Amino acid sequence: MTDERFFNAEEAYSRSELEALQQERLRATVKHCMNSPFYRERFRSAGLSQDDIRSLDDLHKIPFTTKQDLRDTYPFGIASVPLGDCTRLHSSSGTTGNPTVILHTARDLDQWANAVARCLWMVGCRPDDVFQNTSGYGMFTGGLGFQYGAEKLGMLTVPAAAGNTLRQLKFFKDFRTTVVHAIPSYAARLYEVMCQQGIDPRRDLSLRTLVIGAEPHSEDTRRRIEDMLGVKAYNSFGMSEMMGPGVAFECPGQNGMHIWEDYFIVEIVDPVTLEPVPDGEVGELVLTTINREAMPLLRYRTRDLTRILPGECPCGRVHRRLDRMKGRSDDMIILKGVNIFPIQIEQVLMQFSELATDYLITLQTLDDNDGMTVEVEISEKVLTDDYSALQKLEKEITRCLRDEILITPKVRLVPFGSIPKSEGKAVRVKDLRKQY
Ligand code: AMP
Ligand code: ZN
Numbered sequence: 001m002t003d004e005r006f007f008n009a010e011e012a013y014s015r016s017e018l019e020a021l022q023q024e025r026l027r028a029t030v031k032h033c034m035n036s037p038f039y040r041e042r043f044r045s046a047g048l049s050q051d052d053i054r055s056l057d058d059l060h061k062i063p064f065t066t067k068q069d070l071r072d073t074y075p076f077g078i079a080s081v082p083l084g085d086c087t088r089l090h091s092s093s094g095t096t097g098n099p100t101v102i103l104h105t106a107r108d109l110d111q112w113a114n115a116v117a118r119c120l121w122m123v124g125c126r127p128d129d130v131f132q133n134t135s136g137y138g139m140f141t142g143g144l145g146f147q148y149g150a151e152k153l154g155m156l157t158v159p160a161a162a163g164n165t166l167r168q169l170k171f172f173k174d175f176r177t178t179v180v181h182a183i184p185s186y187a188a189r190l191y192e193v194m195c196q197q198g199i200d201p202r203r204d205l206s207l208r209t210l211v212i213g214a215e216p217h218s219e220d221t222r223r224r225i226e227d228m229l230g231v232k233a234y235n236s237f238g239m240s241e242m243m244g245p246g247v248a249f250e251c252p253g254q255n256g257m258h259i260w261e262d263y264f265i266v267e268i269v270d271p272v273t274l275e276p277v278p279d280g281e282v283g284e285l286v287l288t289t290i291n292r293e294a295m296p297l298l299r300y301r302t303r304d305l306t307r308i309l310p311g312e313c314p315c316g317r318v319h320r321r322l323d324r325m326k327g328r329s330d331d332m333i334i335l336k337g338v339n340i341f342p343i344q345i346e347q348v349l350m351q352f353s354e355l356a357t358d359y360l361i362t363l364q365t366l367d368d369n370d371g372m373t374v375e376v377e378i379s380e381k382v383l384t385d386d387y388s389a390l391q392k393l394e395k396e397i398t399r400c401l402r403d404e405i406l407i408t409p410k411v412r413l414v415p416f417g418s419i420p421k422s423e424g425k426a427v428r429v430k431d432l433r434k435q436y
Helices: 015-033 037-045 056-061 067-072 106-122 141-153 165-174 184-197 219-229 342-349 387-405
Strands: 086-092 100-105 130-133 156-158 179-182 209-213 232-239 244-250 257-259 264-269 283-289 300-306 333-335 338-340 355-366 369-378 410-414 429-432
Touching: 015 056, 015 283, 056 264, 067 100, 086 106, 100 106, 106 141, 106 244, 130 141, 130 165, 141 156, 141 179, 141 232, 141 244, 165 184, 179 184, 184 209, 184 219, 184 355, 209 219, 219 232, 219 355, 232 257, 333 355, 333 369, 338 342, 342 355, 342 369, 342 387, 369 387, 387 410
Parallel strands: 130 156, 130 179, 179 209, 209 232, 355 429, 369 410
Antiparallel strands: 086 100, 232 244, 244 257, 264 283, 283 300, 333 338, 355 369
């Protein structure tokens, strides 16, 4: 590529070039899916033939694929190639029933690495950078997904893997790490340990870019993490079913994540009626993979709620932008008949500069009444011996939360670092309610 901004020519495509490519790839994908016993049967029972899908407008004729379909066909029933052609599988564990399995051919893995490299290049990563990955390496795609993407770009990679924060910090220092991948809750943990160790990231480290994703986080959380670590933080969205990281990623504009439309066809639908919603309105993200061999998925209901950001992006890419994830439809808390997303609570909490970034929502039943307790850590900069000031703060947070979620939670301020941390995605909600 002659244009330094782009890693692949497809990034610079116009809308019509992109749609022409999508159409061609959709037709090829549907044809290829007829090798899958699952999709053959799906098409047969819907009275559809591969020839009915000729253009992008025909997409809506195809039935949705759901997570339940992946479970029902566990482990290999959706594959469109013989197992002998596959070179890796990833599996994501569900809370109930069978886990889901995603198969990859060598070409799939190469295309996945390309997508991740494209994302990292977009935010200024170059071969002379040092990339440290704090994700677990294993079934979680944030490990190997970023590893191969960063290698494809040509950075020096430090596959530190999850945990052992003191060792992570030593690597930052000794290897002069410039780019880090961490989930948001772990980025905050890194800072907590830096404070304990007397490390000032701006003075003592070379960090410049942080890739954060894998779990919902608010704009304020991002700004705080940037401020703590002295980095620019870019939101990264992915899911194992689509491959892993590399699905959608923020550009330097930090305003929405470009979803790579040469890899995916994007739809946003009303989760109840399953009808499309207009650009700008929140709904469930539905994705069709058009660049995969082993296990393409047609109209996959991700259960993630987001919206397409209308308008053009100044960076010059026409690949549409997804807004920050609002959460998954199955993360929604229903308390006393009110629907609440944990991110709504986070948004309120992060407006208080006295608070740190970690919090825990507990739902419990007391005297046959369901209620919510929100525990939140106080920032390390706030003195905790002024009891009346803390009480006042608790009251103010309670009031703001009630305005947002229409329920009055019990708010408890707890010392910095006291909420238990998990190595993987943060556990933000504990539901201890009595089940009737
Ligand atoms: P997994 O397949 O285990 O990697 O989990 C994928 C899920 O993680 C997605 O469906 C989203 O619910 C969530 N996720 C991934 N990236 C983000 C992100 N940047 N913001 C919010 N949620 C995310
Ligand atoms: Zn952009």
